[in-house]
Amino acid sequence: MDLLASIFLDPFVRMGTNPTFLVQVVWEGFVSGVLYALVALGFVLIYKASGVFNFAQGIMVVFAALTLVGLAEMGMPGWLALAAAVVAMLILAFGIEKLVLRPLVNQPDIILLMATIGLTRFLVGLGEMVFGGEPKVMITGALGIPTDVLRVPLFGKTLILKEIDITAAVVALAMVAFLAVFFARTKIGRALRAVADDHQAALSVGISLEKIWVIVWFAAGVVALVTGIMWGARSQVSFDLEIIALKALPVLILGGFTSVPGAIVGGLMIGIGEKVGEIYWGRLLGGGIESWLAYLIALGFLLFRPQGLFGEKIIERV
Amino acid sequence: MFGRLGLAFSVASVIAAVLPPISTAHAEESLYVPLLTYRTGAYAGSGIGIADGMHDYLEMLNQRDGGIGGVKLALEECETGYNSQKGVECYEATKGKGALVYNPWSTGITLQLIPKAGVDKIPVLSMAYGLSAAADGKTFPWVFNPPMTYWDGASVAIKYIAEKSGGMAKLKGKTIGYIYLDAPYGKEPIPLLEELAKENGFKLAKYPVPGDKMQDQSSQWLNVQSDSPDWMIMWGWGAMNPTAVKEAAKIGYPMDRFIGVWFSGGDDDAKAGGAGAKGFLTLNFNGTGANYPALADIKKYVFAKGLSQVKGEDRIGENNYNHGVYNSMLIAEAIRNAQKIAGKKMIDAADMRAGLETLNIDAARIKEMGLEGFMAPMKVTCDDHSGENPVYVQQWDGAKWVKVSDWIEPMTDKIRPTLLADAKAYADKNAPWPARTEACGGR
Numbered sequence: 001m002d003l004l005a006s007i008f009l010d011p012f013v014r015m016g017t018n019p020t021f022l023v024q025v026v027w028e029g030f031v032s033g034v035l036y037a038l039v040a041l042g043f044v045l046i047y048k049a050s051g052v053f054n055f056a057q058g059i060m061v062v063f064a065a066l067t068l069v070g071l072a073e074m075g076m077p078g079w080l081a082l083a084a085a086v087v088a089m090l091i092l093a094f095g096i097e098k099l100v101l102r103p104l105v106n107q108p109d110i111i112l113l114m115a116t117i118g119l120t121r122f123l124v125g126l127g128e129m130v131f132g133g134e135p136k137v138m139i140t141g142a143l144g145i146p147t148d149v150l151r152v153p154l155f156g157k158t159l160i161l162k163e164i165d166i167t168a169a170v171v172a173l174a175m176v177a178f179l180a181v182f183f184a185r186t187k188i189g190r191a192l193r194a195v196a197d198d199h200q201a202a203l204s205v206g207i208s209l210e211k212i213w214v215i216v217w218f219a220a221g222v223v224a225l226v227t228g229i230m231w232g233a234r235s236q237v238s239f240d241l242e243i244i245a246l247k248a249l250p251v252l253i254l255g256g257f258t259s260v261p262g263a264i265v266g267g268l269m270i271g272i273g274e275k276v277g278e279i280y281w282g283r284l285l286g287g288g289i290e291s292w293l294a295y296l297i298a299l300g301f302l303l304f305r306p307q308g309l310f311g312e313k314i315i316e317r318v
Numbered sequence: 319m320f321g322r323l324g325l326a327f328s329v330a331s332v333i334a335a336v337l338p339p340i341s342t343a344h345a346e347e348s349l350y351v352p353l354l355t356y357r358t359g360a361y362a363g364s365g366i367g368i369a370d371g372m373h374d375y376l377e378m379l380n381q382r383d384g385g386i387g388g389v390k391l392a393l394e395e396c397e398t399g400y401n402s403q404k405g406v407e408c409y410e411a412t413k414g415k416g417a418l419v420y421n422p423w424s425t426g427i428t429l430q431l432i433p434k435a436g437v438d439k440i441p442v443l444s445m446a447y448g449l450s451a452a453a454d455g456k457t458f459p460w461v462f463n464p465p466m467t468y469w470d471g472a473s474v475a476i477k478y479i480a481e482k483s484g485g486m487a488k489l490k491g492k493t494i495g496y497i498y499l500d501a502p503y504g505k506e507p508i509p510l511l512e513e514l515a516k517e518n519g520f521k522l523a524k525y526p527v528p529g530d531k532m533q534d535q536s537s538q539w540l541n542v543q544s545d546s547p548d549w550m551i552m553w554g555w556g557a558m559n560p561t562a563v564k565e566a567a568k569i570g571y572p573m574d575r576f577i578g579v580w581f582s583g584g585d586d587d588a589k590a591g592g593a594g595a596k597g598f599l600t601l602n603f604n605g606t607g608a609n610y611p612a613l614a615d616i617k618k619y620v621f622a623k624g625l626s627q628v629k630g631e632d633r634i635g636e637n638n639y640n641h642g643v644y645n646s647m648l649i650a651e652a653i654r655n656a657q658k659i660a661g662k663k664m665i666d667a668a669d670m671r672a673g674l675e676t677l678n679i680d681a682a683r684i685k686e687m688g689l690e691g692f693m694a695p696m697k698v699t700c701d702d703h704s705g706e707n708p709v710y711v712q713q714w715d716g717a718k719w720v721k722v723s724d725w726i727e728p729m730t731d732k733i734r735p736t737l738l739a740d741a742k743a744y745a746d747k748n749a750p751w752p753a754r755t756e757a758c759g760g761r
Contacts, residue, residue: 021544028536035534124358132629133362135557135586147592149568160543162568235533235561236590240360246530278537279544288500288526290537 011280020157025279026272031165033271034172038227039244040251040263041176042220047257048183048196049216050101052112056119058245060221063123064089065228065237069139070131078142089221097213105209106199124239135238138229140164145233168230173264175226179219180260188215196258253298256308265309270294348392349385349665351376351649352412354422357627359399361556364584364638368423369395370628371642374620375612379650381619386650387657389664400556402426409434418653418670419443421645425503428452428461435460436752440667441674443652445645446471446580446603450506453704454741455675459756462674464648465696465707468579469737470728471601472507472551474709475577476514477726479549490519495547497538497554497562500526504553510736511551517732523547532558539565552578560590567594574599577711585636588714596716601709604644604693606719608635611688613643637719644693651679651687659759668761675700676759694725700758706730 015022039057046054054060067088071081100115140147146163153159183189194202195212203209231241247270255266274290274297282289301309355369356362376391385391394415396408405427409420419441422428428448435442435458442461444452450467452458479494480486496511498504504526515522523545525538535558542550550571554562559582566576574597578587583600591598608617613635620626621634628634656665656673665673677698684690696707708725745751 018544021540024543025540028540032534032536128358128362133357133359133366134629135363135560135590137590149570160569231533234564235557236363236586238360238363238557239358240363240532240557243360243530244533247534275537275540279540282537283541286526287524287538287541288528288531291528291530 006284007281014280018157020155020159023154024159025275027159027161027165029272029275030268031169031271032275033268034169034264035227035230035244035267036247036251036271037176037264037267038172038223038230040248040255040267041179041260042223042227043248043252044255044257044260044263045179045183045216045220045223049192049212050112051109051196052116053257054220055113055116056123057220057224057248058242059120059123059127060089060092060224061228061231061244062237062239062241063092063127064221064225065138065232065241066127066131066136068225068229069136069232069237072139072142073136078139078144081139082143085225086222089225090218093214093217093221096217097210101213102210124242127239133239135236136232138232138237140233143229145229147233164230164233168233171226171230175223176260176264179223183260188212192216247294250294250298252308253295254301254309256310259308259310262308262310266298270297273297347664348390349418349653350392350394350416352408352415352417352420353393353395354398354405354408354420354424354427355395356398356400356423357395358397359401361400363586364556364559364581365400365423367584367633367636367638368642368645370626370633371639371644372421372646373642374616374626374628374634374639375643375646376650377620377625378612378616381623381625382615386653387663391653398422398424398427400424400426402430406430413438413440416666418665418667419649419674421445421649422448425449425506426501429502432458432461433748438667439671441671443645443648443674445641445648447503449744450510450704451737451740451744453702453706454738455700455703456754457741457745457751458703459675459754460671462698462703464677464698464703464705465603465644465693466709466728467704467706467733467737468506468553469510469733470704470706470730471579471709472510473514473729473733474601474711474726475551475579476511476518477729478577478711478723480518483548486518492549493521493523493545493547495523495525495542495545495550497525497527497535497542497550497552499532499553499555499558500528503555507553509740510733513736514729514732527554527558527562532556533561535561535565538562539569539571542566542571543569548575550576552576552582554578554582554587559584559587563588563591563595563598566598567591573597574713577601580641580709583712583719584638585719586638588719591714593716595714598714599711599722600714600719602637602712602719602721603707603709604637604640605689605691605721606635606637606640606712610690610692612647612692613640613688615688616643640692647687647689647693648674648677651683652677671756672760674698675703677705706733 042057068081068085071084145167148163150161151158191207191212251266251270255262274294277293278290353372356365380390398405398408417440421443425448428444431442444463448463450469452461452463453467480489511522578600580601588595652673655676656669659672660669680695694708696705698705706728708727710725711723712719713722
């Protein structure tokens with residue numbers, strides 16, 4: 001009876017008696033969700049264009065953030081370092097297209113996946129060689145990102161909001177909105193979808209695969225840079241940021257591999273779901289449940305929509 | 319395409335053939351000391367400073383004194399990436415070269431090497447980490463964890479909290495939070511903390527941080543916010559440390575009631591927290607800063623000659639670097655001891671075991687080593703392979719660590735029975751666990 005009460009009654013009593021804390025939990029989940037969505041977005045962009053699961057997305061986040069902070073440490077002003085990091089991601093996109101993707105056109109997907117694993121190891125080595133493995137502090141001040149803590153009165157208690165979290169949410173949502181419109185409404189977006197469906201068919205109607213791939217990998221690189229800035233500011237910039245790529249997997253399962261809006265909705269559902277689950281029910285299972293709870297939520301949805309919330313339903317006719 | 323790839327492979331092969339491994343002084347007449355380090359991967363932020371400190375102290379002895387007892391040390395680093403499997407691969411790849419001792423620098427790797435140590439007859443030195451129960455020299459003759467175990471550290475944290483609260487009796491009714499990396503390392507002190515909670519009537523609130531949540535601890539700190547523990551203790555590593563410090567500052571948790579273990583006290587861990595980290599406490603067993611003659615010699619004989627991998631001179635003296643120095647000091651002193659006991663310069667791993675088992679570093683020897691004020695006198699015995707030596711508390715003042723307590727003795731009387739029981743349980747679980755045959759302080 002006690003167990004049933006602790007599952008079905010106590011959590012809701014806690015929510016009702018301390019609504020400020022509930023809002024705090026949902027806000028933290030929202031911020032985590034937005035940041036998960038950013039990571040997932042990088043995967044979605046590349047999957048849409050090349051049909052490949054980009055194993056290197058996590059290390060691209062690290063590499064982009066390290067380039068920014070590393071250049072700043074070398075004495076470059078913050079905004080110039082940011083511009084240089086964007087240029088570095090463009091160069092990386094050109095390099096990947098020329099040296100990895102172009103020679104592998106029409107190869108099976110597994111070959112492309114293996115190529116991105118190779119790319120991961122290469123970027124780890126390059127990053128460590130150029131910038132070293134020591135953790136670095138994100139240059140939030142030089143980039144004008146506020147880092148203070150706001151304490152807002154709510155329902156007689158205090159809601160704690162970090163300005164960096166508010167900034168992350170605004171920037172991430174703006175970026176997702178821009179990319180969603182860009183890929184849905186522009187010529188490049190249509191070309192991208194054509195490339196995703198069939199490389200050879202896209203080539204036959206005059207779409208330049210090279211151009212599309214460079215654009216998409218560059219966009220994924222910029223998303224990685226923004227992700228690296230936001231996650232780096234919350235923690236530090238080091239190679240362990242690569243682990244955050246794992247956060248994207250349940251989001252992708254839930255939102256679908258091909259949908260930009262799916263990434264954001266999936267991210268928010270996972271982010272808020274795992275936080276509420278951890279805080280109000282986690283203690284029943286010893287705590288630390290959010291890592292697998294995210295997958296449980298995603299798998300639950302898969303039972304009803306195998307293609308994810310917004311993924312394209314694949315219909316194959318005999 | 320394949321032509322280019324072929325060319326790239328050829329170039330890589332030539333480079334691999336030409337470049338030597340990261341090793342120094344691997345001469346014919348030398349004592350081989352493999353260093354299991356991690357300069358890459360997710361935990362490199364913590365591992366690099368330690369690797370540099372370990373290498374540089376031993377290299378300083380090579381450069382300044384011509385090695386130990388007239389024999390140079392052959393140092394070879396093997397990259398583990400803080401990965402247990404890679405750590406075991408490093409061990410297997412180097413043990414045949416006459417390795418004197420292994421320093422796994424990971425509780426996970428240590429747990430893998432403990433059963434091998436007695437079989438291969440090569441001692442494992444897990445300095446202030448690894449399996450606490452390994453301090454029982456009767457059960458684990460080949461494993462050493464000086465200067466103290468995690469249980470000693472946990473007991474010192476509780477003693478410090480009690481002292482600040484007005485005595486052990488005042489702990490009754492209080493809540494002490496324990497935030498930890500959800501891995502063997504973080505779980506290690508839990509049995510002792512639970513026992514102390516039961517005995518002293520305080521509540522232990524646990525906040526596990528899964529490895530993939532190190533950068534996002536908002537859930538754990540929301541729970542802390544909800545529970546409002548009177549004190550917080552942390553067993554963190556890698557990115558977990560700076561993130562926890564930032565989150566604690568965010569919820570307005572009083573930093574002078576937040577104590578980390580010695581491995582949560584990296585300079586970068588506290589610096590990342592910015593102004594919010596001021597007041598943060600950690601345990602420690604080595605001095606910080608470079609104001610010691612031995613560290614001045616490292617600068618003179620190693621850094622100035624370009625023999626160190628350390629990024630800048632200011633990194634010499636950081637806490638993680640000094641952990642590495644302390645570790646290598648133990649290796650060097652054990653070698654010196656072993657040479658004395660064996661009566662020969664070229665010792666083997668069995669001699670090294672005896673050298674470790676008879677470590678007794680007093681104040682005079684500390685001064686002689688150029689480390690006065692860096693450490694407390696310490697001793698290892700045949701029965702007690704950790705020595706249960708004292709620990710002090712340091713506080714981050716916004717720019718550097720400052721010592722804020724005297725040396726605090728661990729609760730040996732509480733720890734020892736639990737530790738022996740745990741050692742027995744380990745041996746029973748891994749039966750048939752070999753009975754000790756090695757003579758005390760001998761082969």
